[in-house]
Amino acid sequence: MAKYSILFRPDLLQVFWAGMQAGDFITDAVIPINTSRRTGRTVLAAAGGVRPRRGRNLKGRCLTFAQREEIAILYAQGLSLRAIGEVIGRSASTVSRELRRNTKPGTAYRATSAHMLAYERASRPKPAKLHTNMALRTVVEEDLAKKYSPEQIAGRLRVQFPDEEEMRVSPETIYQSLYVQSRGTLNRDLTACLRTGRAVRRPSRKAGQRKNRIPDMINISQRPPEVEDRAVPGHWEGDLIIGKGNQTAIGTLVERTTNYTMLVHLPDGYKAEQMREALTAKIKTLPQALRHSLTWDQGIEMQDWKTVKMDTGIEIYFCDPHSPWQRGINENTNGLLRQYFPKGTDLSIHSAQDLDWVAAELNDRPRKRLEFKKPIELIEPLLLQ
Secondary structure (H helix, E strand, C coil): CCCCCHHHCHHHHHHHHHHHHCCCCHHHHCHHHCCCHHHHHHHHHHCCCCCCCCCCCCCCCCCCHHHHHHHHHHHHCCCCHHHHHHHHCCCHHHHHHHHHHCCCCCCCCCHHHHHHHHHHHHCCCCCCHHHHCHHHHHHHHHHHHCCCCHHHHHHHHHHHCCCCHHHCCCHHHHHHHHHCHHHCCCCHHHHHHCCCCCCCCCCCCCCCCCCCCCCCCCEHHHCCHHHHHCCCCCEEEEEEEECHHHCCEEEEEEECCCCCEEEECCCCCCCHHHHHHHHHHHHCCCCHHHCCEEEECCCHHHCCHHHHHHHHCCEEEECCCCCHHHHHHHHHHHHHHCCCCCCCCCHHHCCHHHHHHHHHHHHCCCEHHHCCECHHHHHHHHHCC
């Protein structure tokens, strides 16, 4: 039997899927079920991005995981079946049947193993039409290879086989046979033939439904014109460079006029509260004359940008999605920093002193854009104010 996991809890999975379809990001959708973002991604991959029907309307006759936990505790305490049934609101016969059917031989009754046994016993999927009808499956796979959409395939089948009901299939059945592992009767590689080419289907959302992770953000289009010409120092671009497994990060700040670079130490991670404290402390090391504006991407780490602005007095603007060129100087600098912090490495091993040393070395490097002057030479008079 497989190891117990959240995949055996339709009640929790449906809470997660409801959040995803409401427009939540994975990070937000996993909060109500107290699990990690990585687990949320696993759930999405296992379902192919398709919300499972199972668990949407759980029947009242089915015992919940919480009820099975109550049974395990009370039975271990020696309570009678009738007494246990009264506590959980079920009959004694239901408790008796649960203990008889869902206790592994030679072991005590446990809620986790009982829930898994019940889950697996209830899994009686109807054979997929594309699994039992090889002729239909062949036609569908050939048309997918021609890059027909599922809707075009379903419509063409009605024209091609007008009098053969068995040669009918809905677009949704084709999608599910491609994406859902339990119904994966079609060659999974054929997802590359779809217009999107996605290996995992995205939950459907209405236009404008997706929630923005950055509350009340101010778009880059509202930045003052003086930021663009780089004539006035004190306007910064910021971002993160990410370490192995997306677990660690270093914040980067680059001044647009002088290319002066500062690195933000994030030893405990880069969640919003950690980013807020570290970024605020770093910006406060600058004189007020160099705290005009900061432009960042729409990463969730900047969720507390209003607090950073209030504590430092710096104006904060956000780039458009998927537009790294709007922070071109920062992107270029991050490329240079990869000489010191290669991709796929653990960035938490570097101390704050290490980061200051790297920044100092980078700021002492002559730049072609600056007519081979050094960033530190241009900004030092302002830092000493």
